[in-house]
Amino acid sequence: xxxxxxxxxxxxxxxxxxxxxxxxxxxxxxxxxxxxxxxxxxxxxxxxxxxxxxxxxxxxxxxxxxxxxxxxxxxxxxxxxxxxxxxxxxxxxxxxxxxxxxxxxxxxxxxxxxxxxxxxxxxxxxxxxxxxxxxxxxxxxxxxxxxxxxxxxxxxxxxxxxxxxxxxxxxxxxxxxxxxxxxxxxxxxxxxxxxxxxxxxxxxxxxxxxxxxxxxxxxxxxxxxxxxxxxxxxxxxxxxxxxxxxxxxxxxxxxxxxxxxxxxxxxxxxxxxxxxxxxxxxxxxxxxxxxxxxxxxxxx
Numbered sequence: 325x326x327x328x329x330x331x332x333x334x335x336x337x338x339x340x341x342x343x344x345x346x347x348x349x350x351x352x353x354x355x356x357x358x359x360x361x362x363x364x365x366x367x368x369x370x371x372x373x374x375x376x377x378x379x380x381x382x383x384x385x386x387x388x389x390x391x392x393x394x395x396x397x398x399x400x401x402x403x404x405x406x407x408x409x410x411x412x413x414x415x416x417x418x419x420x421x422x423x424x425x426x427x428x429x430x431x432x433x434x435x436x437x438x439x440x441x442x443x444x445x446x447x448x449x450x451x452x453x454x455x456x457x458x459x460x461x462x463x464x465x466x467x468x469x470x471x472x473x474x475x476x477x478x479x480x481x482x483x484x485x486x487x488x489x490x491x492x493x494x495x496x497x498x499x500x501x502x503x504x505x506x507x508x509x510x511x512x513x514x515x516x517x518x519x520x521x522x523x524x525x526x527x528x529x530x531x532x533x534x535x536x537x538x539x540x541x542x543x544x545x546x547x548x549x550x551x552x553x554x555x556x557x558x559x560x561x562x563x564x565x566x567x568x569x570x571x572x573x574x575x576x577x578x579x580x581x582x583x584x585x586x587x588x589x590x591x592x593x594x595x596x597x598x599x600x601x602x603x604x605x606x607x608x609x610x611x612x613x614x615x616x617x618x619x620x621x622x623x624x
Contacts, residue, residue, distance in 0.1 A: 334563045335563075335567065338560075338563040341556040341559050341576065344551065344555065344556035345579045349587060351547050351548060353420075354591070355545060356413065356416060359536045359541050360534055361413035362526040362530045363535055369405060372515050372550070373515035376511050376554045380511070399498075400510075400514045401516070403490045403494040404494035404495070405517075406518035415428075415482075419481060420587065422585075422603075425580040426602065431491045433609060438493065456606075459605050459609075460604070460609055463605060580603070
């Protein structure tokens with residue numbers, strides 16, 4: 325059990341991913357103007373990999389991975405980092421930033437059917453969270469008012485939900501993995517795998533893509549790649565390790581909330597009843613599913 329000073333530090337560090345990842349949504353949206361989403365994701369992960377390697381070297385945490393570490397390096401690198409960033413960038417280029425931040429936060433809801441497929445018992449409280457979350461997605465998407473025939477509307481929503489699914493598969497593996505190296509020690513290698521994966525993906529599907537040579541694009545790339553990516557991930561790892569699951573998980577709900585707030589205030593995105601109501605239902609559903617899992621863990 326972490327000592328009180330560790331928990332106080334973890335509570336302080338919990339604000340780091342909330343601020344950096346939450347503010348990253350409007351920054352990403354602005355930076356993607358005139359830029360290939362896949363190449364922007366590639367540049368972001370390459371920068372994060374370089375900073376992550378430098379971070380573990382400075383902290384004397386650099387380790388060469390062994391064979392047992394390869395599975396978690398590949399699953400997180402390909403799904404949680406590579407595919408997630410590719411899909412969210414593609415979705416973000418088609419969907420407003422606030423809506424994107426909320427839809428991509430449905431990761432916890434996807435864990436329920438994955439647990440069901442694995443034969444794990446699902447408490448009623450967790451099913452209630454899924455029901456709230458699904459209702460929130462329906463309200464947020466507002467199928468009665470959106471023009472689904474407009475270019476990119478359905479595709480953008482699908483990209484963001486698939487991004488949440490890809491991250492949830494990696495989380496599911498992370499929870500069942502027998503760790504040898506620490507999450508911080510494998511992070512640079514996961515970033516390296518994501519970089520190689522995204523380079524191949526961008527070269528295959530967008531060979532003529534480019535990064536716009538503008539201050540907004542390059543500044544945004546530096547912010548989400550060199551600052552938000554590695555530092556927020558490092559802080560999130562410590563918060564997840566030293567705080568109770570329910571505290572850290574509920575705290576991370578501040579990420580879509582901040583992303584939504586900043587997108588409406590800084591980018592002028594309208595706060596409609598469907599956006600506000602859907603976001604509230606999704607956040608409540610994720611909170612309920614998280615609380616159910618925390619209670620199940622406590623019973624063990």
